[in-house]
Amino acid sequence: MSTQMQQLYQQVILDHSRERAGNSDLLGDSAAGAHGSSHQINPTCGDEIELETEIGEDGGIAVRWTGDGCSISMASASVLTELAAENSVEGMLDIEAKFHELMHSRGTMAGDEEILGDAAVFSGVSKFPARIKCALLSWVAFKDALNQAQTSLKE
Amino acid sequence: MFSRLRNDFPILDTRIGESSLSYLDSGATSQKPQCVIDTFTEYYSQRNAAVHRGAHSLAVMATDAFEAGREAVANLVGGTPEQVIWTKNATEALNVVALGIDRASHGFGGQAAQRFAVGPGDSIVVTEMEHHANLVPWQQLAQSTGAQIRWLPVTDSGELDLSNLDSIVDETTKVFAFTHVSNVLGTINPVDTLVARARQVGALVVLDACQSVPHMPVNFVDLDVDFAAFSAHKALGPTGLGTLWGRSELLNSLPPVLTGGSMITTVTMEGSQFMDAPQRFEAGTQPVAEVAAFTTAVNYLAEVGLQNIFDHERELATVLLDGIAEIPGITVLGSAENRIGTVAFDVDGVHAHDVGQYLDSQGVAVRVGHHCAQPLHRRFGVTATTRASTYLYNNTEDCEQFLHALGEVRGFFGVE
Numbered sequence: 086m087s088t089q090m091q092q093l094y095q096q097v098i099l100d101h102s103r104e105r106a107g108n109s110d111l112l113g114d115s116a117a118g119a120h121g122s123s124h125q126i127n128p129t130c131g132d133e134i135e136l137e138t139e140i141g142e143d144g145g146i147a148v149r150w151t152g153d154g155c156s157i158s159m160a161s162a163s164v165l166t167e168l169a170a171e172n173s174v175e176g177m178l179d180i181e182a183k184f185h186e187l188m189h190s191r192g193t194m195a196g197d198e199e200i201l202g203d204a205a206v207f208s209g210v211s212k213f214p215a216r217i218k219c220a221l222l223s224w225v226a227f228k229d230a231l232n233q234a235q236t237s238l239k240e
Numbered sequence: 241m242f243s244r245l246r247n248d249f250p251i252l253d254t255r256i257g258e259s260s261l262s263y264l265d266s267g268a269t270s271q272k273p274q275c276v277i278d279t280f281t282e283y284y285s286q287r288n289a290a291v292h293r294g295a296h297s298l299a300v301m302a303t304d305a306f307e308a309g310r311e312a313v314a315n316l317v318g319g320t321p322e323q324v325i326w327t328k329n330a331t332e333a334l335n336v337v338a339l340g341i342d343r344a345s346h347g348f349g350g351q352a353a354q355r356f357a358v359g360p361g362d363s364i365v366v367t368e369m370e371h372h373a374n375l376v377p378w379q380q381l382a383q384s385t386g387a388q389i390r391w392l393p394v395t396d397s398g399e400l401d402l403s404n405l406d407s408i409v410d411e412t413t414k415v416f417a418f419t420h421v422s423n424v425l426g427t428i429n430p431v432d433t434l435v436a437r438a439r440q441v442g443a444l445v446v447l448d449a450c451q452s453v454p455h456m457p458v459n460f461v462d463l464d465v466d467f468a469a470f471s472a473h474k475a476l477g478p479t480g481l482g483t484l485w486g487r488s489e490l491l492n493s494l495p496p497v498l499t500g501g502s503m504i505t506t507v508t509m510e511g512s513q514f515m516d517a518p519q520r521f522e523a524g525t526q527p528v529a530e531v532a533a534f535t536t537a538v539n540y541l542a543e544v545g546l547q548n549i550f551d552h553e554r555e556l557a558t559v560l561l562d563g564i565a566e567i568p569g570i571t572v573l574g575s576a577e578n579r580i581g582t583v584a585f586d587v588d589g590v591h592a593h594d595v596g597q598y599l600d601s602q603g604v605a606v607r608v609g610h611h612c613a614q615p616l617h618r619r620f621g622v623t624a625t626t627r628a629s630t631y632l633y634n635n636t637e638d639c640e641q642f643l644h645a646l647g648e649v650r651g652f653f654g655v656e
Contacts (some may be wrong), residue, residue: 089601093597094594099653129609131614131624132624156591157594213597219593
């Protein structure tokens, strides 16, 4: 087994791909408060995710999603959900930006665990150009949904 | 013979990490023999010039090379050289037909083109196993003209369901477009039955031959189709080149989509007259070096023999199918007996992308995803599959390397 494969499929990723945090029924039209939703598709493989985000009155973020895809995309959505529960909106936007940067680093960066938490284990993905979109799918949906939630908060 | 010709393909010696390469993705694109690669060097260093213009010696040599390609293809698939049109790829070839019919439906091409016109009340029939390239252009034609799109469904065994053929292809049907061989299931479709029904109702037959021409003897005249499309790169040739084959009287009345230089007889400021096929459909500078290289590829295939290639790949298909059947948790899509060496499957509990990644780590190259056939995958209740597809240069060792790695996949991802 190549080291690259072990770096790609870290145990944390395999665990999250099976026990998926946030993978639950969506609220759809019954969502209340500051919320947003986003549907993203990876056209090359058909992977897809529908993700909802809510910003609570205390500033906390809740994430729910349904999706179908590879272990990288599903684990990434799961890790994202857990991070959202522990962070503020500003914190998550910072994590999103750093995760994006990490994914496009072509293996030249090590993920900063202090900031990225479990998302740091995806650093191995950046060496596999075909898989970067898998890891980013839920983050693209999250950024879009969070942006909508922030907009509705201001209205 | 087959063990020797493997040496003609330099890329097969590539090492993937610590493994030798088992290339089982020829359904996506084939590898090239050294003689095809050498043709590029030879063409550009000895024969390069603009074709069909200029009176100098090099221009004559380049034109000869370009036209010799049509002859080689006509020898391979039937018909005459004038029936062979060069396109960018098979997708463009299919679009040239669909868009040509669209133009005819909107009054282009005069009286002669009216035989192609479709409109409200007419139907265009495809199948549920089409590659998007032979589906989306027909959807566009239906949308543009008001014609209805219909399709033949696919059975659990991965074959066309012909039980309602006569009601799906009926008197309203103007175009019947279908694939010769499924790029996912490997199923060889009964072209004779489908063409017979099309002839009864007077529908034009358009054949997607991308997965048949490289792998089995095919003669479009014997099959009695009106148009057919295939690509060079799946048949040992270069990328950037496809072939549209058609019946001459149809080609010469179908309105061209790409217009401009090299395809006209007379141009005035008011209007233009077009040439007959093939030049009618070859506006602008053509991929001459690619045609020269594809000619070498076609001659190579003819020398090996398409029946030999088919028999060889059929043996490999049996090795793949028998081997997969012994691995727990793998479901093959379709079970047609009449098939080529293309096998798509689902691994229980592991997404196709992950399967492909693991196989790659073991030196095995396969395709993962929907293989440009989303409706077919939806029909089988999956969004993505893994596909192994053979060619003449593959051997039993390639299949065994694949089967060994596939047997480890579910264990690696912890779903056993």
